[in-house]
Each structure stands twice: as structure tokens, then as C-alpha cells.
Amino acid sequence: METSELQRVINWLIDGAWSSKSPAEMTAEACERMVVAGLPLWRFGIFIRTLHPEIFGRNFIWREGEEVEIGTVDFEILQTPQFAKSPLRIVFEQGLEVRGRMDDPASRDFPFLDDMRAEGVTDYVATPMQFLDGSVHATSWTTRHPDGFSDDHIAAIHAIVTPLARISEIITLRRTAEMLLDTYVGNQAGARILGGQIRRGHNDTMQAAIWLSDMRGFTALSDRLPAETVVDILNHYFDCQVTAIRGHGGEVLKFMGDGLLAVFPIDEYVGDAAHVCARVLEAARESRTSVEALAFPVGDVVERFRFGVALHVGNILYGNIGGGNRLDFTCIGPAVNLAARLEKITGRLGRTVVASEGFANVCRHDWHELGEFPIAGFSKAQRVYGLREETPAVMA
Structure with missing residues (x-):
């Protein structure tokens, strides 16, 4: 990892990621900056729980060389077998980090990692991302690097998660305000x-x-x-x-x-x-x-x-x-x-x-x-x- 480049990514997030005009652009630019800094990312996901009567959360998925995918999930996902066996369930419910190296037999406990393995992924990390109100959100990081993530890579991920949480919380709070106003007073009034x-x-x-x-x-x-x-x-x-x-x-x-x-x-x-x-x-x-x-x-x-x-x-x-x-x-x-x-x-x-x-x-x-x-x-x-x-x- 290039320490100075990593610090530039952190400073960019702390400064508000002003060069990005939307959450999707921010996600893409952050990932591209992390790759330049030496983090061998192939796929990155950020999962934000929302305060909405119908929507459990939103997700932004970045893959190398592709547009960011934006999705929403409703509360019914909590009752599905897929969520029950998802690494993210552990992150959301226990606030714990989950590591899944594809050469580790324990990774077979998570069907999602079988899908990642089929796409050539060698290592996977899901980390909790805590907001100031105590709510737990999540990020996921995958690589196709033959050796997976090194200790330096994991340390870089941990260093980035905190400033990423702050800018994500600011964006989320504004979006929450917009959604609540839309729900209770209407879009134009909001x-x-x-x-x-x-x-x-x-x-x-x-x-x-x-x-x-x-x-x-x-x-x-x-x-x-x-x-x-x-x-x-x-x-x-x-x-x-x-x-x-x-x-x-x-x-x-x-x-x-x-x-x-x-x-x-x-x-x-x-x-x-x-x-x-x-x-x-x-x-x-x-x-x-x-x-x-x-x-x-x-x-x-x-x-x-x-x-x-x-x-x-x-x-x-x-x-x-x-x-x-x-x-x-x-x-x-x-x-x-x-x-x-x-x-x-x-x-x-x-x-x-x-x-x-x-x-x-x-x-x-x-x-x-x-x-x-x-x-x-x-x-x-x-x-x-x-x-x-x-x-x-x-x-x-």
C-alpha cells in the first residue's frame, strides 16, 4: 500500500468528497482512489439501513470497470434463507467483522461466498460501519489478488471505514430527511x-x-x-x-x-x-x-x-x-x-x-x-x- 495515496483517500473523504455529486459517484471515485493507493479491490459494497416504512436498506455495489449498481431491499429480506446465511447478517446483528478467504473451508458456510468464488474472488471482508447514533451499517470488500488481502490491506480497510462512515452518515441523514418529508408532507413540500x-x-x-x-x-x-x-x-x-x-x-x-x-x-x-x-x-x-x-x-x-x-x-x-x-x-x-x-x-x-x-x-x-x-x-x-x-x- 502507498501510504501517502491512502492518506489522500482518507483526507478526501474527511473533506466531504466534494468532487462527487451523488452517492453513486462518491462510491465509484472512492474505490478508484483506493485502487490507485494499492488496495487490490475487485468489488466493493456499502449497505445502509434506512428509516423508511417500507425499505430496510439501500446498497451501492462497485465492480472494477463497471457502473455502480444501486439497489433497495424491503423488510421481507430479513425472513429469507439468503439473509439468514449471509455474512452481512452477522455484521448487522452482532456488529462483528467477517473474513472469508476462499481457501478456508469455513467460507463454505456462506452460500454468497460460493458465488464470489465462482467469479474468481480470493478473499472477502465484511466490516461493520457504525454511525454516531449507534446504528450499524456494513461494507464489503473483495479481491481477486492471488494472495488475497494482506495485513497491510486489511489495515487500510480499517483506516478508511471510519471516514467513510462519517461522509455516509451525512449523506444518509439528508436522504432520511428527504424521505421522511416526502412521506409526511409530500415531495414538493419536502x-x-x-x-x-x-x-x-x-x-x-x-x-x-x-x-x-x-x-x-x-x-x-x-x-x-x-x-x-x-x-x-x-x-x-x-x-x-x-x-x-x-x-x-x-x-x-x-x-x-x-x-x-x-x-x-x-x-x-x-x-x-x-x-x-x-x-x-x-x-x-x-x-x-x-x-x-x-x-x-x-x-x-x-x-x-x-x-x-x-x-x-x-x-x-x-x-x-x-x-x-x-x-x-x-x-x-x-x-x-x-x-x-x-x-x-x-x-x-x-x-x-x-x-x-x-x-x-x-x-x-x-x-x-x-x-x-x-x-x-x-x-x-x-x-x-x-x-x-x-x-x-x-x-x-
Whole structure:
């Protein structure tokens, strides 16, 4: 090992690896620098556990002469035979280093090392990488060098792991913040918050298509079913909408009991209102199909569901609202208020989808005029439209 070159790698990591613009680039550049320093790497892996409701962790795999592979694994991996016999399980669960020289019969205990052996690997090391909060992550190092890793190579790996842990923790913390904000307030709101829009009164005016929906008969459902069952039903019910909303460019801002508020931003400079509203309508149709197909068994009964969604388009105030140091990043304004009032009309008319006159004028479609309705808080009655393809449900 070239000591001065190794120190340059360590200093580069300590300085923040500024020459790399992404975790994948950082992984590749770090490995290439280590090879120049004399570490005979053929494959390197870094495995980061995440704070995410569905994803157990992310991995970045570098191989000599190839692009870095980026992958994610869900929590189900913990129950698989592959993980049970993986060297990484020992690293994660016990915080211990695992060495697997291919000429050592003990390496046969790990099926993964058989795969590495078939690719010409001679030595393997998996090391714990501890963050400041005590959480244990992992790195893996393999070589095809005929003699495997020398003592100097192992010492170099140990010297690199600590600064690698610090820069990895910084990257992970920022990504965790982004994921949590995305999960709890939405992608665009999260980006604005991370960008510094965190004070009460920080807000923008934005033109958007507005989606406001709720489930029919939710109060009665909540009264006759256990709370745990109701929560499970709500999660499945919201899945029917969120997938469609996000798939068509919308952002879910808020869940309110059985209600859902989402916005689809319109770029006033591009003039894409008609395109955005068409995607909103398509999301509403997809959600309608998914909710109609949702069947939830409760004992001997299969519960079926209906919902209503109001679509409107207008200007909203989008930003921080709240009291003291407890803020909510949300949207308000007359356009949101009108959408909320229109949503109540879906139930009265037995409709799944209703649209304001503004939305119907922007989204050219075979709309059916349902009439004019007085709206609480608005001086003028509002003309409401429904989908001609829909047959109104008979209201009990």
C-alpha cells in the first residue's frame, strides 16, 4: 500500500468528497482512489439501513470497470434463507467483522461466498460501519489478488471505514430527511422545507388542480368495526388513490380522517393547465376503479366501499401555517374551500366524481351538467359537472 495515496483517500473523504455529486459517484471515485493507493479491490459494497416504512436498506455495489449498481431491499429480506446465511447478517446483528478467504473451508458456510468464488474472488471482508447514533451499517470488500488481502490491506480497510462512515452518515441523514418529508408532507413540500422555507408566513401563490375526496359511510363504518380494522381499511383505501395521484403528477398534502387533499401544480409559464387537468381526471378514474374493486373481508362479511372526489382548479396559497413552533405545510384559499364544499355535493348526488365549472372548462370532456348549487360561504351559486359515463348511486 502507498501510504501517502491512502492518506489522500482518507483526507478526501474527511473533506466531504466534494468532487462527487451523488452517492453513486462518491462510491465509484472512492474505490478508484483506493485502487490507485494499492488496495487490490475487485468489488466493493456499502449497505445502509434506512428509516423508511417500507425499505430496510439501500446498497451501492462497485465492480472494477463497471457502473455502480444501486439497489433497495424491503423488510421481507430479513425472513429469507439468503439473509439468514449471509455474512452481512452477522455484521448487522452482532456488529462483528467477517473474513472469508476462499481457501478456508469455513467460507463454505456462506452460500454468497460460493458465488464470489465462482467469479474468481480470493478473499472477502465484511466490516461493520457504525454511525454516531449507534446504528450499524456494513461494507464489503473483495479481491481477486492471488494472495488475497494482506495485513497491510486489511489495515487500510480499517483506516478508511471510519471516514467513510462519517461522509455516509451525512449523506444518509439528508436522504432520511428527504424521505421522511416526502412521506409526511409530500415531495414538493419536502423540497421547499429542506430548501429553507421553514418560517411561519413563508408561502407562495400557486395555480393548481385541486383534489379533495372522502369515503362514503365512513362514520357508520367506524362505529361498527374495531379501530384497528378501520385503520387497515383506510390504508388499503388510500392506496387506491395515492398510487394514481402520484402516478399522474400530483402531490398528496394531507390525510384528514377518511379525507384526502392533493394538488397537481400547473406551470403558468408553460400553459399546461389542460394537460394537467386531463391527468387529474385520469387519476380520478383509476382511483374509482381501484376503490370499486377493493374487497375487505371482516369475519363472514366482505366490505365494499364508495368514495367521492371533487376536482377544481385555481390559485392557492401554499406554505407554512400554524402556531408557535408547530407548523403545517399546506394549502389554503377560496379554491380549496370550494373544492371542500363540492366534495360534499358528491354524496348528495350519489356521484363519485364532480367537477367545478372552472375545471370542466379547462379539461375538455363529455361532462354532464348537474345544475347550480348554493355553496356556503360563496355569494354565487356554483355550476357543477359530473361524468356522463357515471350512473348516480341510489342514496338511501
